[in-house]
Amino acid sequence: MKLGMFMMPVHPLHRNPTETLREDREAIILADQLGFHDVFVGEHLSDKAENITSSLIFLATLIHSTQQIKLASGTCNLSQIHPTIIAAQAAMFDHLAEGRFILGVSPGALNSDAEAIGILGQFRTKMFAEAIDVILAIWEREAPYDIDLPDNRFKVTTRESLAAELGVGIMPKPFQRPRPEIVGTVVAPYSKGVIAMGERDFHPLSANFLLPQWVKTHWDNYAQGKQQAGVNADVADWRVARNIFVADDEHVAQAYGRDDAASPNRFYYKQMLAKVAKAERYGVFKERQDQPESEITLDYVLDKLCICGTVSQVVDQILALRDVTGDFGELVYAGMDWVDPVLGKRSMQLMAEQVMPRVNAAIAAGRTRSEPVAA
Secondary structure, eight states, rough: OOOEEEEEOOOOOSSSSSHHHHHHHHHHHHHHHTTTSEEEEOOOOOOOSSSSHHHHHHHHTTTTTOOSEEEEEOEETSSOOOOHHHHHHHHHHHHHHTTTTTEEEOOOOOHHHHTTOOOOOHHHHHHHHHHHHHHHHHHHSSSOOBBOOOOOOOOOTTTOOOOOGGTTTTOOOOSEEEEEEEEEESSSSTTTHHHHHHHEEEEEEEOSSHHHHHHHHHHHHHHHHHHHHHHOOGGOOOEEEEEEEEEEEEHHHIIIIIIIIIIIHHHHHHHHHHHHHHHTTGGHHHHHHOOOGEEEOHHHHHHHEEEEESHHHHEEEHHHHHHHHHHEEEEEEEEEESHHHHHHHHHHIIIIIHHHHHHHHHHHOOOOOOOOOOO
């Protein structure tokens, strides 16, 4: 199992964005040094807590500050910008990173972003599907492209202005051929979009704020999509994100990981719970759909969705997660605000150097959470 990272990130509202952007860069540079496989960086136009407005711009600052970690948009919000722009910019980024690039995509979930650019009432999931079709067509075709797909609002051509001898009217192809890996973040139980991912060889990343029992449904649907495409699904292609905090001391782990008022995970889920309540989307946190909303408290959510403890405890909890979800190819560590930089960095170090080797040793030996894992 690989170890990745997902940086939404969510910072307390009083913090200076100059400082938080610097901190987020530092976290990714550390992840690279510790051997994390990849890092996904989210983007929002209008969220003070999640203040990275362009994942590609932010990640471009890290190309020459990192050596091996793959840099992934997490995500490019395809309802918010013309797909021609995304296709050209992602292709250029892939060349700048010399293939250390993953294209993460989604419709864009934040209503205030949609309102700000005038698409609040539009069906963003359909816009997303249309946009990805056009991006792939641009990368697959040659100029002048003449892209006019059925029931697709985006029409792309350079026929009138094409001057091939001058290089005019020709858009870039990615460094990776035929294209970079494409990853979609999945945020709903039983998501039908995961079936389409399987059919098109896009790879799913199950969100950290979904209960393990709903995460499991993503694999079933992804495997169905792969089967419909005549291909066997590979668990190596499936990523599962979790909030994780590891410490040398059990009491520190519980306090910083979830119990203290200043815990970054507590702040994160306080934000998420408020956003879910505002959007009336409590289903992501419910164990059953008829569960009363009054039961969905902050402590309930933290108890269900935060993995925290010493190395041994976190290993055990990760194996317990895998018992519910089934096997998956990459555990994605959710990057949080560094309320305490020393503890934040130490958690990442313990995760990479001690937790993951022991988890992988247990998996190789066929152990489950109920069996001891050698130190």
